[in-house]
Amino acid sequence: MEIKGMVYCMFEQSGVFKNEFKKLGINAIDMDIQNDFDETDHIIDLFAEIEKGYNEKPSIFDNISKDDLIIAFYPCIYFCEKSQYAFYLANHNYRCLTETEKIDKILERENNRHHFYSILLKFIKICFAKNIRMIFENPYTQPHYLTNNFVKNADVIDKDRSLRGDIRKKPTQYWFFNCERTYGSSIQPTPNDKILTHNDFSHTKDISITERSMISPDYARNFICDFILGKTQQLAQQKLF
Numbered sequence: 001m002e003i004k005g006m007v008y009c010m011f012e013q014s015g016v017f018k019n020e021f022k023k024l025g026i027n028a029i030d031m032d033i034q035n036d037f038d039e040t041d042h043i044i045d046l047f048a049e050i051e052k053g054y055n056e057k058p059s060i061f062d063n064i065s066k067d068d069l070i071i072a073f074y075p076c077i078y079f080c081e082k083s084q085y086a087f088y089l090a091n092h093n094y095r096c097l098t099e100t101e102k103i104d105k106i107l108e109r110e111n112n113r114h115h116f117y118s119i120l121l122k123f124i125k126i127c128f129a130k131n132i133r134m135i136f137e138n139p140y141t142q143p144h145y146l147t148n149n150f151v152k153n154a155d156v157i158d159k160d161r162s163l164r165g166d167i168r169k170k171p172t173q174y175w176f177f178n179c180e181r182t183y184g185s186s187i188q189p190t191p192n193d194k195i196l197t198h199n200d201f202s203h204t205k206d207i208s209i210t211e212r213s214m215i216s217p218d219y220a221r222n223f224i225c226d227f228i229l230g231k232t233q234q235l236a237q238q239k240l241f
Helices: 016-023 046-054 081-085 099-130 198-202 217-229
Strands: 007-010 028-032 069-072 133-139 156-158 172-177
Touching: 007 016, 016 028, 016 217, 046 099, 099 133, 099 172
Parallel strands: 007 028, 007 069, 069 133
Antiparallel strands: 133 172, 156 172
8 A cells, every 4th residue: 555645543642653654754643532642643532523524514534635544543442342241231340230220231331332333434434435545443352343243344353463563462453444455464473471461451450441452663563564555574574475
């Protein structure tokens, strides 16, 4: 994929992907409603912008062209594995509730999931309508709502991110809209003593949800080169599919 314009890293405030794009000579910015890492270039309510774009009102999408690329780290709070378990009456968090109260909690969560899912579909419709290239990311932990309830199957499923230099194995999936993935494979195994597991976070209350989902710069670079640019790297062991 050739990127002649800008990369918009939406729902990213860490600067990880943004900075790796810049190192590769591609201009990029972070866009999010928060700025906890002091890396967000454009602090903005992206959900509100999606609603405006969907309703054909002026929005940030009016300034994004077919030469640009959006990579969106869309919130997974209502799609991921932990969320799916919140729809069971036997969920541990509901242990002190009556059965009717549990149903109310499940209904509330279903309404919230519907809201997030609807905005995601509107986001995709905007990209189709404006011919904007977009890559959408979410976890691949199972069960995952989007596995059986989405517009298409994931184009890339990376089942072990530590093989591309990440500090976590956490499986991740990616969907490509208005663009095609490339097929490089930069092998950069992370030493076992550097890999973080779920247990490393489970007893630490000071770790935020954002920090739990962080991706390392090495992984970001390898992902960009393998699946977006199709770029062979000199410092990583290469293996083509």
